[in-house]
Amino acid sequence: MMQAGSVAWFAQHETRLAWRDWAWLLSGGRRRRRYTIMLGLVAFVVFTHGFAYLTLASLGGFAGPADKTLLVAVGGTLVLYGSLMLSQAMEAVTRAFYARGDLELILSSSARAERLFAVRIGAMALSISAMALVLAAPAIDVLAWLGGARWLAAYGVVVAMAMSAVAISVSLTIALFRAIGAKRTRLVAQIAAAVIGASFVIGVQLVAILSAGTLSRAVVFQSAAVLDHMPDRESWWWLPVEAAMGNWPALTVVLALGALLLAAAIRFGAPRFGELALAAGSVSHAVARPGKRTARFRPRSPGQALRHKEWRLLLRDPWLMSQSLMQLLYLLPPFFLLSRMFYGEGYSAALLIPVFIMAAGQLAGGLAWLAISGEDAPDLIASAPVTAGRVWRAKAEAVAGGVAIVFGPMVAGLAMIDWRAGLIALCGIAIAGGAATLVQYWFRAQVKRSLFRRRHVSSRIATFAEALSSILWAGAGAIAAVNLWVAIVPGVLALFVLGGAWVLSPKRA
Amino acid sequence: MPEIIHQAALEIRDLAKSFDRPAVDGLSLQVRAGEFYTLLGPNGAGKTTTLRMVTGLLKPDRGGIAVFGIDVLTDSVAAKQVMAWVSDEPMIYDRLTPLEYLYFVAGLWGVDQATAEARAEQLIGWLGLAAQAQERCEGLSKGTRQKVALAGALVHEPRLIILDEPFTGLDAASARLVKNVLRERVAAGCSVIMTTHILEVAERMADRIGVMCDGHLVAEGTFDELRLQAGAGYATLEDTFLALTGSETTHGPIAA
Numbered sequence: 001m002m003q004a005g006s007v008a009w010f011a012q013h014e015t016r017l018a019w020r021d022w023a024w025l026l027s028g029g030r031r032r033r034r035y036t037i038m039l040g041l042v043a044f045v046v047f048t049h050g051f052a053y054l055t056l057a058s059l060g061g062f063a064g065p066a067d068k069t070l071l072v073a074v075g076g077t078l079v080l081y082g083s084l085m086l087s088q089a090m091e092a093v094t095r096a097f098y099a100r101g102d103l104e105l106i107l108s109s110s111a112r113a114e115r116l117f118a119v120r121i122g123a124m125a126l127s128i129s130a131m132a133l134v135l136a137a138p139a140i141d142v143l144a145w146l147g148g149a150r151w152l153a154a155y156g157v158v159v160a161m162a163m164s165a166v167a168i169s170v171s172l173t174i175a176l177f178r179a180i181g182a183k184r185t186r187l188v189a190q191i192a193a194a195v196i197g198a199s200f201v202i203g204v205q206l207v208a209i210l211s212a213g214t215l216s217r218a219v220v221f222q223s224a225a226v227l228d229h230m231p232d233r234e235s236w237w238w239l240p241v242e243a244a245m246g247n248w249p250a251l252t253v254v255l256a257l258g259a260l261l262l263a264a265a266i267r268f269g270a271p272r273f274g275e276l277a278l279a280a281g282s283v284s285h286a287v288a289r290p291g292k293r294t295a296r297f298r299p300r301s302p303g304q305a306l307r308h309k310e311w312r313l314l315l316r317d318p319w320l321m322s323q324s325l326m327q328l329l330y331l332l333p334p335f336f337l338l339s340r341m342f343y344g345e346g347y348s349a350a351l352l353i354p355v356f357i358m359a360a361g362q363l364a365g366g367l368a369w370l371a372i373s374g375e376d377a378p379d380l381i382a383s384a385p386v387t388a389g390r391v392w393r394a395k396a397e398a399v400a401g402g403v404a405i406v407f408g409p410m411v412a413g414l415a416m417i418d419w420r421a422g423l424i425a426l427c428g429i430a431i432a433g434g435a436a437t438l439v440q441y442w443f444r445a446q447v448k449r450s451l452f453r454r455r456h457v458s459s460r461i462a463t464f465a466e467a468l469s470s471i472l473w474a475g476a477g478a479i480a481a482v483n484l485w486v487a488i489v490p491g492v493l494a495l496f497v498l499g500g501a502w503v504l505s506p507k508r509a
Numbered sequence: 510m511p512e513i514i515h516q517a518a519l520e521i522r523d524l525a526k527s528f529d530r531p532a533v534d535g536l537s538l539q540v541r542a543g544e545f546y547t548l549l550g551p552n553g554a555g556k557t558t559t560l561r562m563v564t565g566l567l568k569p570d571r572g573g574i575a576v577f578g579i580d581v582l583t584d585s586v587a588a589k590q591v592m593a594w595v596s597d598e599p600m601i602y603d604r605l606t607p608l609e610y611l612y613f614v615a616g617l618w619g620v621d622q623a624t625a626e627a628r629a630e631q632l633i634g635w636l637g638l639a640a641q642a643q644e645r646c647e648g649l650s651k652g653t654r655q656k657v658a659l660a661g662a663l664v665h666e667p668r669l670i671i672l673d674e675p676f677t678g679l680d681a682a683s684a685r686l687v688k689n690v691l692r693e694r695v696a697a698g699c700s701v702i703m704t705t706h707i708l709e710v711a712e713r714m715a716d717r718i719g720v721m722c723d724g725h726l727v728a729e730g731t732f733d734e735l736r737l738q739a740g741a742g743y744a745t746l747e748d749t750f751l752a753l754t755g756s757e758t759t760h761g762p763i764a765a
Contacts, residue, residue, distance in 0.1 A: 298612055298622050305616025309602065316604035316645070377600035380661070383564045384617040385590035 010111075010119040018123060045138075052138035053145075062147025066245055072230055075241045077139075082161050085132050087197030089162075089169035092124045094189040097173065097182075097277050117273035118266045121170060125262055129162035150246025157244040157251065160258030167261035170269040177276050202333055302386040306394035307401060310371045313449075314402070320370065320452060350421055350481035352414055354474035357428035360403050361470025364433035366452070367402045368440035371395040374449035396437050403433045421481055428477035435469045435498055442505035465501035469494050517575070518542045518669050518700035524562060524572035525724075532558040534724035536572070540669075540702050545695045547711040548704045550721035551754055556704040559721070560671050563702075564594040576669055590618065593662035597674035599654040600661075603647035607638050607657045610646065611664045618665035625664065632660040635690055637683075651678035659687060663694065670694060672703040676710060688714060712746045722754045 003009060056062070061070060096117075136158050143151035172192075176185040231237045243251035299305030314320055372395055375381060381391055407429050415422025443462035472494035480487035519540040526533045533555040540546040548556045561567040563574055565585045574581040581588040601610055608629060615625030633642050636656045641649055646657060655678060662670060670691070676684050692714070695701055705711055711718055712732055720728040720735065728738045732746055739752040 298625075299616030300622060302617045302619060305613050308616075309605070309613050312609070313602060313604050376602050379564075379566055379594065379596055380600040380614070381617070382566050383589055383592070383594040384614075385586045385588075385619070386617060387586055 007115045007119060010116045011122075014116075014119050014123050018127070048138040049141060052142040056139065056142050056146060060146075062143055062151070066241075068230065068233060071233070071238055071241050074244055075238065078157065078161070078240055078244065081132060081136060081158065082165065083196055083199065084135075085128050085162055085165040086168060087193045088131060089124060089128050089165040090172065090189055090193035090196065092128065093166070093169045093173045094186060094193070096120055096124070096273070097177075098186055113274040114270040117270040120273075121166060121262070121266050121269060124169075125163050125166040128166055129159045132158045132162050148246075151244070153246045153248070153251045154244040156255050157240055160243075160254045161240070163258035163262040167258075167265035170265040174269060174272055174276065182276070302384065303390060303394040303397065306381075306391065307398040310367075310395065310398035311401065313376075314367070314370065317449070320449070350478060352410075353421055353425045353428060353481055354478040356407060356410060356414075356425045357432045357477045358470050358474040360407050360429040361432035361436045361466070361473060363406060364399055364403050365436035365440060365466045365470070367399040368396075368437040370449060370452065371398050372440050372444045373447055374452065375446070376449060378446055392441065396434075396441075399437050400430075400433065403429065424477055424480045428473055428480075432470050432473040435473065435494065436466050438498065439466045439469065439501050442502055445506075461501065461504050465497055469497050469501075472497060518544065518577060519546075519563065519702060520573075520575040521559070521563070522573045524559065524574065525570045526555075526558055526562060526567060527570055531724050533562070533569075536721075536724065536726055538719055538726055538729065540700055542577070542668075542700055543695065543698050544700055545691070545714055545716045546700070546702045546719065547715035547717075548702065548719045548721060549706075549708070549711055549750055550704075554721040554754075555724040556721050557673050560594070560673055560702070560704065564592060564671055565589055566594070591668040593665065593667035593670050595655075595658050595662045595670070595672045595675055597677045599651075599658035601646045601654055601657050604645055606643050606645055607649075607660065608633065608642045610657060611660055614661040615664050620665050628664050628666070629660075632663055635686075636660050637686060652680055652683045655679055656683060656687065659690070663690070667699070669700045669702070672701065674704055674706065676705060676707055684710075708746045708750055718746075720750065720753045728753045 061067075066074075133155065136154065140151060140154045140158075143154070173185065173189055176188055180188065239250050240254050243254040299308050372392075384391075411422055411425050411429065414425055439462050443459045445459070472490045476487045476490040476494065479490060517539045519538075521536055521538050524533055524536040525531065532553075536555070536559060548559070550556050558567065562569045563576070563581065565581055565588065569582070576588045577591055579588040579591070602613075605613065611629040611632065612625055615629065620628070633639055636659065638653065638656060638660065641653055646654060649657065655675065659672075659675065662672075672691075675687060679687060688710070691701055691703075703715075715732075717729065717731055718735060719726055728735055730738065732749075735746070735753065736749050739749045
């Protein structure tokens with residue numbers, strides 16, 4: 001029998017919660033047969049490994065001794081994974097501070113809260129490792145298949161990086177609390193998490209645009225300019241890369257370093273978690289600037305009231321903004337490419353059309369989910385003297401308005417270079433955005449806005465239909481720039497996807 | 510279709526709704542214009558289900574509902590125009606200020622801008638929300654949120670106010686304030702139908718009380734009439750309520 005309040009007792013408690021959370025994530029909150037979930041997992045493993053094989057098999061050169069190009073490619077990939085892990089870890093740490101959940105119960109009990117926080121920091125490292133391993137496993141397995149078992153050491157590097165990412169996040173968040181206070185830390189940490197998650201990918205793409213005029217991030221790793229600026233083969237900087245490639249002493253050092261950082265974060269961070277969590281809980285809530293902004297909120301009609309409400313709620317939610325920001329940040333490279341084209345360097349404008357359409361579909365899907373499923377006062381809206389049709393129309397207009405604000409200037413810029421490309425992008429954005437909104441309407445379910453991150457889990461059919469439809473419309477847009485008639489094929493396929501989604505939608509069933 | 514009687518603020522005829530089991534079963538009741546009507550009943554009696562059907566949030570399996578002669582089931586938009594609904598869980602937006610929330614609700618009900626502003630200012634004053642008017646709702650206490658929700662319900666000047674457990678989470682001062690506002694609305698000709706578990710509130714405020722049990726209206730009338738229906742020896746409303754809804758009286762409705 002475990003002693004109540006001990007580290008092991010808290011670990012058991014956390015494991016039980018994490019397991020149920022994980023089960024919910026896999027089943028989407030519905031009861032499913034075990035073999036259905038297993039079948040889905042097997043399909044996922046086969047698909048991701050197949051994809052990794054197709055990508056890596058053509059490159060070759062993984063079996064022999066590593067040259068500098070391979071070192072840079074592996075190192076760049078590790079930094080890419082590291083930035084994603086750091087982003088996830090920062091979000092997890094911020095959530096641990098601000099999500100009230102059971103914190104008040106535990107902090108008000110006689111149990112030593114630092115034990116719980118020690119377990120929670122460890123659990124974060126575990127969950128970040130698990131996520132990173134799931135993402136990295138196909139590439140590592142294929143590399144081991146093509147280049148020998150030594151590549152399996154990369155698993156250890158991923159775990160070490162996850163431990164380091166959590167340690168850095170805990171230290172950063174505590175430093176932010178000290179420096180700028182509990183109130184601003186949440187906003188800064190959430191936006192930082194979004195920016196860190198996207199910045200490396202975007203940075204590499206920007207360099208790729210500058211160096212070769214493409215959006216491929218692989219190009220930059222192979223360019224002479226990058227290779228010349230990298231440290232020598234013998235440098236300590238390559239230690240994680242050497243470890244990933246099967247250098248066991250290097251792997252031992254990397255793992256030990258990660259474990260040491262995590263242990264230090266637990267030792268010094270856990271005792272401070274309690275006081276910081278209390279500080280986060282007692283943050284005095286924001287007071288709107290009197291006068292101007294409230295004065296502007298004067299809806300004249302039900303439709304206007306609903307549209308303005310949606311926009312205002314989104315603008316005032318830093319977490320949702322950071323989630324949307326992540327999508328918008330990925331538009332920076334194409335926007336940069338657009339600005340280069342504007343100065344007449346002869347790139348094809350058609351390259352931007354699918355990027356815009358795809359991003360617009362994704363953005364519209366997110367906004368539509370917030371407006372339709374994430375309504376915080378459904379009874380108020382339902383009891384208002386407004387027809388359901390008018391409510392949905394106003395919400396769709398709010399989504400369209402948001403998409404227009406983001407993409408309007410970009411499409412205008414594109415149209416100035418090539419009016420036909422601008423027109424195709426405009427039509428594609430409208431259609432892809434409308435399609436994503438329709439999918440969200442058909443699969444609507446009343447949930448809290450705070451579950452935005454889990455919207456993909458609640459209905460996999462909706463997620464799949466929304467993504468596939470956006471991809472097909474993006475393809476149709478790209479093809480339309482070359483041949484309008486051939487674009488009908490992906491367009492018709494997209495309509496089939498929408499039709500399928502409608503047939504399978506719960507509201508229709 | 511059951512016959513709908515006009516002139517009443519609310520007229521319910523043979524209303525029924527089942528989920529796994531019947532929640533409301535053949536309910537008929539009438540609330541007069543300008544009347545304060547309170548629905549009492551144990552948990553699961555069907556009170557909230559009834560009110561949600563009246564406000565158009567649930568579709569009944571059978572029966573008829575009319576609000577000031579407007580059939581809720583066939584002309585819900587017109588019926589909603591004269592009604593307001595306040596649930597036990599305040600339906601407000603965390604990231605709007607109380608003032609913005611009131612403007613939003615006024616916009617939903619199509620109240621013109623100048624009127625909305627005047628009423629919002631007035632309600633903010635009445636309900637003692639001036640200090641929090643520019644503060645986002647996420648930081649407000651449960652009682653204050655409930656007052657904001659009530660202000661939202663009143664901003665379009667409804668003729669029928671429907672409240673489900675409006676005193677949940679309110680402190681004594683706030684509860685008195687809300688009672689005073691509701692009394693003032695009734696004095697101005699508004700009708701109120703309210704559910705509550707606080708029997709003292711029902712006794713003091715209601716013109717008539719309806720007692721529901723297992724989806725049926727088991728008794729209805731003034732406090733004195735209910736005492737008569739329960740039988741001799743029941744001095745307080747609590748005794749009367751327990752007698753009316755207790756095991757000895759759950760086998761059939763008591764005639765009003």
